[in-house]
Amino acid sequence: MELLEAEAGRSGWTPLLPFRMDGLKGIDLYLKDESLHPTGSLKHRLARSLFIHGLCNGDIGRGTTIIEASSGSTAVSEAYFAQILDLPFVAILPAATSQEKIALIRRYGGGVHVVDDPTEVVATAQGLADDSDGHFMDQFSFASQATDWRSGNIASELFSQMSRERHPVPDWVVVGAGTGGTSTTIARHARYKGISSRVAVVDPDGSAFYEGWRRKDTSFLTSTPSRIEGIGRTRVESSFVPNLIDEMVQVPDGASIVTMRWASERLGRRVGPSTGTNIWGALQLALRMRASRREGSIVTLICDVGDRYASTYYDDDWVTARGIDPTSYRGALSELCSAETRNA
Structure with missing residues (x-):
């Protein structure tokens, strides 16, 4: 914190x-x-709020793998915060995501998993979190709850x-x-x-x-x-x-x-x-x-x-x-x- x-x-x-x-x-x-x-984006605010939310709920601890479904900008910001906290990060992205965003995620040390069907990014992220005992940030569910x-x-x-x-x-x-x-x-x-x-x-x-x-x-x-x-x-x-x-x-x-x-x-x-x-x-x-x-x-x-x-x-x-x-x-x-x- x-x-x-x-x-x-x-x-x-x-x-x-x-x-x-x-x-x-x-x-x-x-x-x-x-x-x-x-x-570089509005999602910087959201990413910080989601990390605070996860920490205060006890969902994030030392070494927790952070996983997010995103079209790119939230994942860029979350990769940045994960790097600050020395946590592994994986972004689940639709195939149409720009290569520039993918490069930024990797620059901050994040991993990238691309999904051909954009409607499957959330399910894929949740599945990866379940399999790896990681934490799925789930911006789409928690954005309004995490923000004060x-x-x-x-x-x-x-x-x-x-x-x-x-x-x-x-x-x-x-x-x-x-x-x-x-x-x-x-x-x-x-x-x-x-x-x-x-x-x-x-x-x-x-x-x-x-x-x-x-x-x-x-x-x-x-x-x-x-x-x-x-x-x-x-x-x-x-x-x-x-x-x-x-x-x-x-x-x-x-x-x-x-x-x-x-x-x-x-x-x-x-x-x-x-x-x-x-x-x-x-x-x-x-x-x-x-x-x-x-x-x-x-x-x-x-x-x-x-x-x-x-x-x-x-x-x-x-x-x-x-x-x-x-x-x-x-x-x-x-x-x-x-x-x-x-x-x-």
């Missing part, structure tokens, strides 16, 4: 960046930059950082859902502190979260996995609490990818595809506010660094081979940058 507390002290808060949109006069968009964690939503979390940070802005209480906080832990933490904290901000979850093609939320059916399943790494699931995970979510926005994969690249050009550095999903969804809500002539603020997240997707989402041939056409969405983004739309 001392080692984890020391790491938390070194990591500090992540910045909150204004993201100017000339076409959205009176609406302030902010990006909380989670890519600046030591392991009252204080010292992403929500308490962003609301504190917003306190001196022009519109200090965001109309919307927009996040994606992989486990559902981030949306749950932010919504619970807002209710606990009496903050009126609403929480919107963006959901990519192939994910079960939107339909599960719309139908109020947490058993809803889909047959095709999400193609946006880090968010979207074929089932509604237990850490996702639908009745805490005020709005969900479905985002086509092409919109996620073109927005990822467009935002990277504006920021001067690469961000990942789930960040593109977040920003696209935030802009749809901003357009809704503009149409009703409302002013206010919206906060969303930069989820991770884009360098780990150089061979996938930033590769035109890779995108085309998967039947994704991002080109039709770029015009809508260009319109938002135009000074001509300021008074629309």
Whole structure:
């Protein structure tokens, strides 16, 4: 626990960046930059919380093998923490996981086991934990339980950082859902502190979260996995609490990818595809506010660094081979940058 507390002290808060949109006069968009964690993603917070959870529950001790099912970023962060604690770590990953993420897991001393069927990663991880007497972290089940939503979390940070802005209480906080832990933490904290901000979850093609939320059916399943790494699931995970979510926005994969690249050009550095999903969804809500002539603020997240997707989402041939056409969405983004739309 001392080692984890020391790491938390070194990591500090992540910045909150204004993201100017000339076409959205009176609406302030902010990006909380989670890519600046030591392991380069939002999942750094979750990984630390899961290790604390496992230690305090007595599930992790000296020499315990840590096993996780992941699309990559959580596994990268958990490998980092396992190395700090001198514990062996094995990641169970879908075959589509980028090679850059796999290389990062191995750089932190982790082992990698690839599964062809992405719907089997959880069962494979649980089976390996049973066979090896290891500890399956199971982020999809424990993300919302392991995170302290009252204080010292992403929500308490962003609301504190917003306190001196022009519109200090965001109309919307927009996040994606992989486990559902981030949306749950932010919504619970807002209710606990009496903050009126609403929480919107963006959901990519192939994910079960939107339909599960719309139908109020947490058993809803889909047959095709999400193609946006880090968010979207074929089932509604237990850490996702639908009745805490005020709005969900479905985002086509092409919109996620073109927005990822467009935002990277504006920021001067690469961000990942789930960040593109977040920003696209935030802009749809901003357009809704503009149409009703409302002013206010919206906060969303930069989820991770884009360098780990150089061979996938930033590769035109890779995108085309998967039947994704991002080109039709770029015009809508260009319109938002135009000074001509300021008074629309």
